[in-house]
Amino acid sequence: MIHKPKKVFVDGPISPQFIADSIAKHQSKTTIGAHNIFLGQIRADEKAGGTVTGIEYTAYTDMAEQAFHDIREAAFARFKLTCMHIYHSLGLVPTGEISLFVFVSSPHRRATFEALEFIVEEIKAKVPIFGKELVGQAGDYTWKENK
């Protein structure tokens, strides 16, 4: 099955209300028996120059959107999913707020656990997104690198 490319990037943090609304939209899809959600949140890591106050995200947008699409297709091919939504922030996301929202749904739970881990790990490894961690109050920063 070919799925249309979907819009992934949102400006700034992903709000809890947006996440709640996404859940509510699935109440009419009654073949679903299990949802699973991953939320990436910005940590207040301690760095040499102070505490992280947020991350400013940029991306190679065209390539990133294609990479997200490829990850979606791979996940639909590998796992029995009813639907899947991925949202990632661009721009500034302050500490404590959400920068990544992955939402998978299936008739049964097992597929959602496995798919969710696969999708998040693939995003971390393959999508050209870059993060500047803002440190302290003096305008210092470091560049984040996924491990």
Add this chain to the structure above:
Amino acid sequence: MLVNVLYFGMLAEATGLPLESWEVPPAASVRKLREQILDKYPALRDRKFKIAVNQQMVDETLLLPPLAEVALLPPFAGG
């Protein structure tokens, strides 16, 4: 021939610009272009980066097609 080079994140910071046209010999390899870029921007020598050509990750033996979109990509930080 001309290729278009995009710099991202800490690399754009080191070059001071987000994109640049480069003149390279016909059928130059990615390695050749990389050497030219490092000669102009020595600060990139101690930065980690990968290279994509026309939005595909490539190894350095690839021969550049004319008007290729070449992107220098620092470590990914999504999530």
